Amino acid sequence: MDKDVVVIIGAGGIGLAIARRVGIGRTVLLADYSDKALGVAAEQLRGAGHDVSTHLVDVSEHDAVARLADAAAELGPVTQVVHSAGVSPVQGTTEQVLHVDLLGTALVLDEFARVIAPGGAGVVISSMAGHMAGAYPYDTERALATTPVAELLALPFLAPEKVGDSGAAYALSKRGNALRVQAAAVEWGRHGARINCISPGIISTPLAQDEMSGPGGEGYRQMIETSAAGRIGTPDDVAEAAAFLLGHQAGFITGSDLLADGGVIAALRTAQVWPVGRAQS
Known part of the structure; x- marks a missing residue:
């Protein structure tokens, strides 16, 4: 009998x-996307005792994602997708x-909605940037x-010259991720499955290290210092949240976006309402 299949797209931390x-x-x-990173x-994972198959994919290409979904289904019941x-x-x-x-x-x-097994679940890792x-305006979010x-x-509003720089594109894309997940929950539900989103904050990964060494690095450090948690997140923090959303304990949760940022967004919004040094009225 085939074992259940968990698909992990993205071989990062x-x-x-x-x-x-x-x-x-x-x-x-x-x-x-990277053969080296995949290897x-x-x-x-194999060294830790896991049964692993690999697949090269460019998620921006429809046919490539369709082939990945088909390959997953050939291995056995696809019960979890990350x-x-x-x-x-x-x-x-941009x-x-x-x-x-x-995209x-x-x-x-779309592609994994057609192969997810009844009772299965998926998680999209987005970002607090969203x-x-x-x-955004109602018509933009609906689109x-x-x-x-x-x-x-x-x-039209996704034309690169309208979006702006890569930072603006990132924030817009991550907001779009949460909105697409919410809409996709309806189709996944028709297959007896659930799909949710996690929006992590600053997590200690190579991607975050690239960001923190870039021009916005000081801003990242300030966000960490002023957050409620007061620390950078770890991949295990996100993994624990994902395990919950993928598991049976979250059986009544679908189409949701879990903000897992250590309180960064809370701190930013509070500062916008009550600037530092001014008492709340």
């Missing part, structure tokens, strides 16, 4: 932490961020949530 947490007793299908991550692949503002251009972080997530949600700007994936990047 968060993806690996989640694989270690939920992959026990299952076949882990590990997918990534290193698979070796680590999408953690992405590029940060310092790692890509166009690359939109293609990987926004890629939409493709994963919460920083607040809500981000519901536009067919083949037409998504043709939306």
